[in-house]
Amino acid sequence: MDMNDIREKGLVLLGCGKMGSAMLKGWLDGGLPASSVWVNDPNPSDWLKGIEGLNLNAKLPETPAVVLVAVKPQMMADALPTLKAMGNGSTLFISVAAGITLATYEEMLGAKTPIVRAMPNTPAAVGRGVTAIIGSEAARGDHVDLAETLLSAVGQVVRLENEGQMGAVTAISGCGPAYTFHLIEAMAAAGEANGLAPELALQLAKATVAGAGHLAENADEDPTQLRINVTSPNGVTQAALEVLMNEDVGFPPLLKRAMDAAIKRDKELGA
């Protein structure tokens, strides 16, 4: 099974909001023909309506290569039963929903359904996502390979050892873009409070986060050394880091609390 199967038999996207659209944009930019994609969404965006050749809320193929489920976890019980007929067959189901376990999908679709649980993130829209995947009992090696190939079109893919890792993964890379965007907002706001024009403060904050991210991914040094490289002894950065790295009220305990809250919510959504 490979991308040719998807081109020939089709990809059904159940739910095409923020995450579904981010991935679809990446796939279309990467050359997947719109005519190979069926989008099922009750209120399609103007962007979706404008994609030439896309099968939008059209009759679905009986046995698509892949169904990608991108509805909110709370909508799953309403949305998924409409596709039950595709369960227990050759169609690979890929779910990106936070919290919903493989066992829940097996209950809803049948235990013989090949299912891959995936946690992507929105930088997929610019081909810079990262997605963690784990397959169900019925998902063969070639099913997981196909999920990896499809998701690799929108960024990096990592395979998990067990489904129990998914909560912590979600708290880092699924939610992480939001933390990073908030960092940009907060740095820009602090710059503005210190007298910079809003546009200039935002430009500086965005370029700094993007540049630092690129450097962190591409430098030979690890993030600790890259941080040290910025921090002149007794200089300006050190003054800031003494606040940010405070063991009681700095970034580390704050992010730990934030990510623990994310993991707790992930478990609740799956219950």
Ligand SMILES: NC(=O)c1ccc[n+]([C@@H]2O[C@H](COP(=O)([O-])OP(=O)(O)OC[C@H]3O[C@@H](n4cnc5c(N)ncnc54)[C@H](OP(=O)(O)O)[C@@H]3O)[C@@H](O)[C@H]2O)c1
């Ligand atoms: N956003 C992220 O960064 C992110 C990252 C990783 C994983 N996820 C996961 O991705 C999933 C979608 O999240 P999202 O942020 O993209 O949410 P979203 O923007 O609300 O997208 C969900 C889409 O599904 C549609 N929908 C609702 N009921 C449906 C049904 N019965 N059949 C087909 N479509 C239906 C919604 O339409 P209406 O708006 O009209 O209800 C909406 O367009 C969630 O399970 C989330 O956990 C999201």
